[in-house]
Amino acid sequence: xxxxxxxxxxxxxxxxxxxxxxxxxxxRGTNGWGSSWGLLNAGAIFMLFAVTVIGERKKLNLGWxxxxxxxxxxxxxxxxxxxxxxxxxxxxxxxxxLGNIIAGSRIIPVASGVGIMLILGFGLATLWGxxxxxxxxxxxxxxxxxxxxxxxxxxxxxxxxxxxxxxxxELIQPQALxxxxxxxxxxxxxxxxxxxxxxxxxxxxxxDMSWAKKIMGGRNYFALVExxxxxxxxxxxxxxxxxxxxxxTAANMGLITSCAFAFSITLSDIFFYFGDGGYxxxxxxTVPENLAPWSCWEYFTGFFAGAIITIALLxxxxxxxxxxxxxxxxxxxxxxxxxxxxxxxxxVFGINIVRPVLDRLEDTSFHIPxxxxxxxxxxxxxxxxxxxxxxxxxxxxxxxxAPKALLIMITYMVCIYFFTDFETGGANILSxxxxxxIAMVISFVIxxxxxxxxxxxxxKQSR
Numbered sequence: 001x002x003x004x005x006x007x008x009x010x011x012x013x014x015x016x017x018x019x020x021x022x023x024x025x026x027x028r029g030t031n032g033w034g035s036s037w038g039l040l041n042a043g044a045i046f047m048l049f050a051v052t053v054i055g056e057r058k059k060l061n062l063g064w065x066x067x068x069x070x071x072x073x074x075x076x077x078x079x080x081x082x083x084x085x086x087x088x089x090x091x092x093x094x095x096x097x098l099g100n101i102i103a104g105s106r107i108i109p110v111a112s113g114v115g116i117m118l119i120l121g122f123g124l125a126t127l128w129g130x131x132x133x134x135x136x137x138x139x140x141x142x143x144x145x146x147x148x149x150x151x152x153x154x155x156x157x158x159x160x161x162x163x164x165x166x167x168x169x170e171l172i173q174p175q176a177l178x179x180x181x182x183x184x185x186x187x188x189x190x191x192x193x194x195x196x197x198x199x200x201x202x203x204x205x206x207x208d209m210s211w212a213k214k215i216m217g218g219r220n221y222f223a224l225v226e227x228x229x230x231x232x233x234x235x236x237x238x239x240x241x242x243x244x245x246x247x248x249t250a251a252n253m254g255l256i257t258s259c260a261f262a263f264s265i266t267l268s269d270i271f272f273y274f275g276d277g278g279y280x281x282x283x284x285x286t287v288p289e290n291l292a293p294w295s296c297w298e299y300f301t302g303f304f305a306g307a308i309i310t311i312a313l314l315x316x317x318x319x320x321x322x323x324x325x326x327x328x329x330x331x332x333x334x335x336x337x338x339x340x341x342x343x344x345x346x347x348v349f350g351i352n353i354v355r356p357v358l359d360r361l362e363d364t365s366f367h368i369p370x371x372x373x374x375x376x377x378x379x380x381x382x383x384x385x386x387x388x389x390x391x392x393x394x395x396x397x398x399x400x401x402a403p404k405a406l407l408i409m410i411t412y413m414v415c416i417y418f419f420t421d422f423e424t425g426g427a428n429i430l431s432x433x434x435x436x437x438i439a440m441v442i443s444f445v446i447x448x449x450x451x452x453x454x455x456x457x458x459x460k461q462s463r
Contacts, residue, residue: 014307014314015307018303018307020406021042021302021309022299025042025303028041028042029294029298030426032416037359039075040072043069044069045352047060048405051399061340062344062392062393064131069128071128074153075233077226082220085108085113088279089105090105092104092220104183105179106175118266119231122231122234122258123230123232123233124230124261130149133249133316137320139249140323141247141327142326145245152236152237153236156233156237157229162206165225172224179221180201182217189215237254257309263308265305268296272293290435345385353381356413356420400458403452403455407448407451410448
């Protein structure tokens with residue numbers, strides 16, 4: 001392949017990575033996926049795409065793709081109160097037990113709102129990024145390394161919630177503490193005489209977001225502490241990966257992934273800036289009727305992050321020796337096969353097929369039949385794949401399997417996204433003219449054509 005052809009292919013690969021993560025991240029925020037389950041889906045599908053970018057790697061097999069995707073579920077911050085702060089305002093409305101609306105707000109520096117978004121994005125995917133880097137490295141991890149990584153993350157995160165995160169929160173956004181205090185006083189949770197500190201209030205209701213949501217400013221402050229703590233947990237996890245586990249590639253990829261989401265989630269927040277009227281909401285800025293700030297923020301967060309991560313994958317591919325993982329090397333083959341089946345086929349495919357239907361059609365008359373059909377479909381797909389390719393895909397290559405799996409999964413997801421939940425108005429085909437759904441259609445058309453071509457190309461090579 002000539003250098004020009006190689007360069008063109010790399011540009012195309014980056015575009016595909018951007019379109020894929022954009023599609024996955026918009027789906028992640030949709031009813032049926034959402035929150036941690038959406039992260040599981042995005043992590044698994046994008047790691048399948050990573051196989052097409054970096055080629056065969058012994059440490060990037062279905063079992064470890066499943067494990068890596070489960071890691072993504074551990075870093076889920078709360079961001080509902082942060083997205084409007086780019087305009088320079090914190091606002092908080094709650095309804096008390098009598099039905100009265102208690103509203104409050106504070107003016108903040110725009111830099112504060114931007115800083116919170118950067119921290120939010122930075123902590124969002126650290127563990128998943130580390131696991132992606134682990135697949136690229138020549139460091140053979142042991143079970144104790146995985147245990148250490150998770151232990152460091154949770155220990156540093158929860159210790160931070162009780163200590164350092166509060167100091168940083170006050171430095172970055174003191175107005176958040178002031179608003180929370182006003183809520184506590186207004187709702188008579190405390191009095192001026194009995195109030196000691198926001199920190200004391202937090203520790204008395206440690207990590208209890210359900211309590212905080214009832215207090216004006218409470219949800220924002222608890223989310224602020226949580227977000228800072230998750231980012232600190234990610235930083236300490238990267239340090240442990242680099243200097244204790246001694247996997248430089250994994251640590252670097254964790255940092256790149258964290259920075260990619262920090263940049264992307266903050267840049268895409270510009271949709272809220274315009275949607276909320278600009279600086280302090282007083283500039284009269286508007287967006288077209290078919291542009292939904294939240295949905296566009298989701299899609300373009302994934303789009304930019306996917307592009308950056310794909311560039312990193314292209315830079316790292318073929319740089320390290322391809323070695324197998326040794327964490328379960330002493331485990332009998334039958335037990336290893338069960339692990340691959342559960343982590344690979346059940347987590348990567350089964351859950352991501354059944355879960356959207358389970359939640360998305362919950363309030364409809366089709367709920368039970370749809371679950372049964374989705375479950376049967378998942379079982380049939382998994383059985384056929386295992387019969388044809390083997391539990392460990394020993395009768396094919398991952399480069400040949402990945403584009404087929406990607407084509408099937410994105411087609412399924414897009415069908416569920418657009419054509420289910422009509423009863424509650426959640427079927428996205430009903431808003432097909434919206435900017436984010438136009439982007440979804442374009443993404444799907446290009447991605448399906450690309451993965452269909454890759455499937456055909458790999459089939460020819462295997463003959």
